[in-house]
Amino acid sequence: MAENNSNFMSGVPELLILRLVREKEMYGYELVQAIRERSNEAIALGEGVIYPVLHALERDGALSSSRKTVNGRSRVYYALTATGAKRLDDLAGNWSRLTGAIQSILVSGVQHA
Amino acid sequence: MAENNSNFMSGVPELLILRLVREKEMYGYELVQAIRERSNEAIALGEGVIYPVLHALERDGALSSSRKTVNGRSRVYYALTATGAKRLDDLAGNWSRLTGAIQSILVSGVQHA
DNA sequence: TTGCCATACCTTGCAGCGCGAGGCAATATG
DNA sequence: CATATTGCCTCGCGCTGCAAGGTATGGCAA
Secondary structure (H helix, E strand, O other): OOOOOOOOOOOHHHHHHHHHHHHOOEEHHHHHHHHHHHOOOOOOOOHHHHHHHHHHHHHOOOEEEEEEEEOOEEEEEEEEOHHHHHHHHHHHHHHHHHHHHHHHHHHOOOOOO | OOOOOOOOOOOHHHHHHHHHHHHOOEEHHHHHHHHHHHOOOOOOOOHHHHHHHHHHHHHOOOEEEEEEEEOOEEEEEEEEOHHHHHHHHHHHHHHHHHHHHHHHHHHOOOOOO
């Protein structure tokens, strides 16, 4: 059963990571802060969220990793692959459809057919 | 420990239900269909999602229920209470802040401070 | 009558995700 | 020398969404 379950609201951390890494390759610790800062503290995903997602994405071939040492610090940088780019498009599309649908319910006044 | 945990993306079914019930009182089965239709099939929450949420909301005083019989059919109608209206505002606010934050990450090109 | 579908309610059990909490190691700071 | 920061990682749990199943009534067609 290689079916993809998961509930309708999940996968946002994955989406954010893929999107950020598309700009430039980043490492885990950096992503944790980037998400917090770029979301204006509205979203604060800890390392316990980020790292497992990173590993899963690499395992699925959506990200490629390379260990680099920058001023004495060893970091694992992740870059978007072609597979990852496709996956990003899918997730972004789903997200947009989903929020659109929710918005249309939230916004509408009473309407009759 | 009566602390409210739950993850950052949850509570959408609750939000949708509260919003729909604000217009007019509705019953469970009706909500299931309303959400599917008004979201253009983008969201399809089953009864296994709706009923438990309904019960929880009533337990918390956000909804009040009244059993009514309409052309031979017995239904449990739910109406929004004052508490529920407040809760709806909170959830809607959170949702809006959250999607705004996500959007700002999804949309932005690279930018530095 | 006997089916069968739609309406209408409900609960149980599980998978999966998010996440806190913790642990390790190296560099920097006071 | 102690403490904070950077940077990586994993375990275990809570909670949520959800499929699956169960009950009951009404309408309709064969």
